[in-house]
Amino acid sequence: MTDAGRAATREWLREMLAAPRAGYPEFPAALSFTMMLLPQELQADLTTRAAQVRAQLTELDTAAEAARRTALPRITMLEDEYRRAVLTAELDWLDTVTSDLRSGALTWDHETLAALARDTF
Numbered sequence: 001m002t003d004a005g006r007a008a009t010r011e012w013l014r015e016m017l018a019a020p021r022a023g024y025p026e027f028p029a030a031l032s033f034t035m036m037l038l039p040q041e042l043q044a045d046l047t048t049r050a051a052q053v054r055a056q057l058t059e060l061d062t063a064a065e066a067a068r069r070t071a072l073p074r075i076t077m078l079e080d081e082y083r084r085a086v087l088t089a090e091l092d093w094l095d096t097v098t099s100d101l102r103s104g105a106l107t108w109d110h111e112t113l114a115a116l117a118r119d120t121f
Helices: 003-018 026-031 039-069 074-103 110-120
Strands: none
């Protein structure tokens, strides 16, 4: 790598670390349309997602334990630490929403939503 290439890479890296980007992930976009589903469908889908998030957390924990055994410096694991924090927050949210769906604290029906749309727009 040239000196100019190293400088450009460092500049790009520092920009990426310092400022959040405006990209919009698929999951939040899908959440904006969940009212098209029945509450029990959403509960089933979010329960499936929560199981997958739990599996990802288990994989990260396994990797972190292996890194500790090999005495890798923490700096080499920051990406996994961040990913774990994000997944933990997502799982907490998923568990709360699915609990609210199960209990009926979060519910809707198409007729009520249609009436709301007529009255609002």
